[in-house]
Each structure stands twice: as C-alpha cells, then as structure tokens.
Amino acid sequence: MDQRNPPVELRLLRYFVTVAEEMHFGRAAARLAMTQPPLSQAIRALEDALGVALFARTKRSVELTPVGADLLPEVRRLLADADALRPLAQSLARGEAGVLSLAFVSTADYGLLPSLLRDFGARYPGVRLQLTEATSDVQIEELVAGRIDAGLVIPPLPPRHAAALSYLPIAREPLVAALPADLATQLGQGAEEWADTPVSLQELAPAPLVVFPRRLAPGFYDIIMGCYGAAGLTPRIGQEAIQMQTIVSLVSAGMGVALVPQSLRNLRRTGVVYRPLSVEGPFVETGLVWRAAEVSPVLAGFIDIVRAHGATVPATWFALKS
Template identity: 75%
Template structure:
C-alpha cells in the first residue's frame, strides 16, 4: 500500500469543510481533481471515507474514526524536517553510556548535568560496567562511549579515542571503630594488618594495580580480606567491619552509616577516569557529548565534608 500524504491532506480538508467545492478553494485547486484524489485514496484504503449526496458530504463511520489518526500522522510528517535538523546538530537522539562504579559518585552526575543542560532533547541510556567490558562493548558497537579507568588495551589504540577527565587521590574508607583508633590522617602502615576490601583484579586490573602499588611503595603487603565487584558493596562490607578499603575521594559522597573516610598521610596515589569512544563512529550526539566532556572542569581540591566525620 502506497499512501500519499497529499491525498491525506485532501481528506482532512474535505472532512473539515464537509464540501468539495470549499475544500478545493481552500487547497487552491479545482473540484474535479480533488474528487479524483479522494476516490483514489478510498481505493487505496479499501473503504469509503465519505457519504456523498447532491447537497452534502458526510464522513462515513470509517472516515470519522480515521480522521484523528490521519491528523496525527500529518502532524508527525510535518515535524520530520525539524527532527532531522535536530538530529544532525546532535540536539536529539540517544546516547548509550557505560561507566565504572567509581564514577557514579562524582564525575558521572556532574558530567550528566552539564550535558543535559546543553542537550535536553537527547535520551540517555546509562549502564554500569567495568573498564574491560566497556572496551568489548565499544568494539562491538553496543554502546556509544564509556567512563573508564585507563589504560586502553594497546591492540585497540587505533580504534578507540580516550580523553582523560579527572584524577583524584585515594582515601581510606573504614569503620567507626577503626577511625577512632587511627585518628585523622592515616599512615598506610597502620592499615597493614587490617583486612583489605578490594575489586577483583580480573574485573578492574588498573584500579587493583594502583592500590597494590600504593602498598608496595610503602614496603607493605596487603592482607586481602574480601573482594566485591561494586563500590557500593565494598563500602557496605567496610560498614559491616569486614575490613578497610582504598577508594577514590569522590566516594565521600556515598554516605553509609558506620563508614568514615580519612585521607592518607603518605603520598596520595591518583586514580584517573576518562572518556572512551570509537574513533570511526562519532555520531552528532556523541560529538556533542565529547565536546561537553572536553569543556568540563573537575571540582576543586577542597576536602569534602565527609572527611571531617
């Protein structure tokens, strides 16, 4: 079935005027071609739309029920050029973004706020994912971009683009009881005998290695207590007294009863989070997101209030 939008517009005009002559004048055409086009539409649809007499034109039950649907269809058709232009400018469409759990408490909400303020018409699909999975999903074309902890696997260096966004120090997450024993700034040596709650290396190798290197530079070997694949779970285990954890400073925004955050007295190791996307597949929406990310400024270095607990 090949519907003609012009014929649908003719149908609406006749339905509203209830008169072929007046509808023809409104459409700046003569009556015979208008009648022919309406009959052609009825033949295409396989149903009569008008009951005609010498003095009147009335909608049939089919025509009456079809009229609001045709109006909606024409409204949608009229909106297509504007939608196409918005899509071309990156002002409409969809963006699929993956993120590591560490980004959920600082970088992600701040970046999303900046993007949605500039592009309110874009639909966002967010999914939490580890850095290694993000790389696989990007290569497969199942996501548009990811907030991940580097490094990018060398074998994909030519296919993926990476933009560093934020570097933040690690701090200590500990229970109330441990915090009372250790006081303010915590030397790493004071944690040596305490169980360490950490991501499994197979899921977050870069983040795991940063923590292990931190201990190694201090001449210490951590005692791994528990492993968890989400930052919320790690903090919950700390709250339950299962050990301590080294977490990015933005985790101070994750308030959990029984958990206290303290800075390290030793040189603070830095964790970097950046944006990753396919170099050869930059849609207008993704281009707008990358532009916002390039202009985004990380927060200042003031110590967050939760550290003072």
C-alpha cells in the first residue's frame, strides 16, 4: 500500500453524505451522535485525503463545491455497495448466491437435467449456472483440473481419480431401440413414434449400429455391446458419434439403429421411432460427480437437490477394468 495515499475510510464517506444532506455541521453531528468539532475535523481529513475541497464554508452557510456535488452520487453508490457486502456474504455462505459450473452428458438433457435445473432454480434463484455439454471422459478431466464444479456422467469412471472424487447415482433407466421408421414398418412395428410393442436384438442385428466411440463413453459402449453379446450377437458398427442428438439424426437418415436411454423418446426426430427391447434391461445409469475435498455451499445445495430425486442404485464407485 502506498503510505502517501492511504485508503479512504468508509466512516469518512458516511460523514460526507450526512453533511451534504443536512448542509449544516451541527445537525449532521446530531444525526451522527457526535459533537461538531470531531465531525469538522473528519471532513477536513477526507478533503486532505482526496486532495479536493468538498464544501464551501462560511460563518453562516455550508455548500457543496462543484466537485463535492459531482462526487456525492458516486459516494452514495460506494456506500450502498459496501452495505450490500454483508448480506451478500451471508447469501454466499448459505449457497443462495454464487456460480455453479455444471457439465452434463447429452443423454441427461432429455430427462434428468431439466428437472434438476428446474428444482434447483426454484430453491436457489440467486445462483448463476454455467452449463457445458461434454462426454464423461472430458468432464472428469475438467473436474480434476478444477475447471468445473460437478458433472452428470455415465459410469464407469477411471480408477486413477476415484480417491479424489465423490459420486452419487441419480437415475437408472432402460435402453430402448431407436430405428428408422421404414425399418420399423418392415419389421411389422408400424411407424408410430412410440409403441409398447418390443423389438428383439435379433431383428435389429442386420442393421448397422450407430454408437458412441468407446474411447469417449466406455461405460455406455460396453453396456450396449454386452447387450448384443448376451444375445449371442456381434453388431456391425455403422457410424460413431459423440452426441446423442447426432446419433438420433443418423438413425433418422437411415444410417442404422441405436440403443438409447428411454428418456431419449423426448428427442423427437422425423423418421425415427422408439421401441422397447424384448430382453429385460439393459440399464444405463447417470450420476453426479464432484471433487470430494471441495464442496462449496452452492454445490452442497445442488447435491441436496440431486439427493431429493432419490438414487435407485447403491452409491458405489464403478471402476474401469484395466
């Protein structure tokens, strides 16, 4: 700090505003519960600190100088900001204000995410959300690097980060088949956007499979491949895409079929129909992950919202097999 230009005390600024409002040192001193001489000395100290005259004084009157008049609204603004610091700090401590940086997998965008954001926004309207769509692997790297606060991911998760992260399962939903409408018609499924008539993997096997690349979504990829394997089938990979919207669009274009979470029925595309699988399951899980040692009040509030949704699977870590 420059000792030649010490910071101006808020106390002196409050004195200045009071004198400016009263235009009388005696009345201003009475409002401030002090005597007039210390108030006059304080105003002179403020003028000395600022290097300008704020008041023009005579024996009979006190008036603001042009500089004082121009400075008055700025001082009032500064004091209002200072007065707001305490309630802001209390709101931050309660998690009622601040910023939450949240990433999410594309599958969460069509069922889980909107309800979480709606509930969180209703309870914490003063919190600003920064949302980023990313695959699970990217989210983990961003989380470990401290660039996001939490992420909605699909396990399994890399074991090298398990000790530093916490994971809370949120939702577990079955996979359904997304297939081109013309293929559904050929299979006798009809072209309704959604029907309860199940389709078997044997019926889907001749069609190319549109899927996430394994390197980006190993958990989701392995669930799908395990489903085919359990049926004694080896799927023919037609196309790979890193966003669920793109996968469904490729299905709409007749590039193949896809297995997607049931909530993806909310993603409507012309020429795409969704059908349940004839086998029980498989299921895909979505959970919240965050740095275990860094839970801010804002993040704690979001975790409470997540817990309120209720997990349907045990809160355990799922590690990648080496």
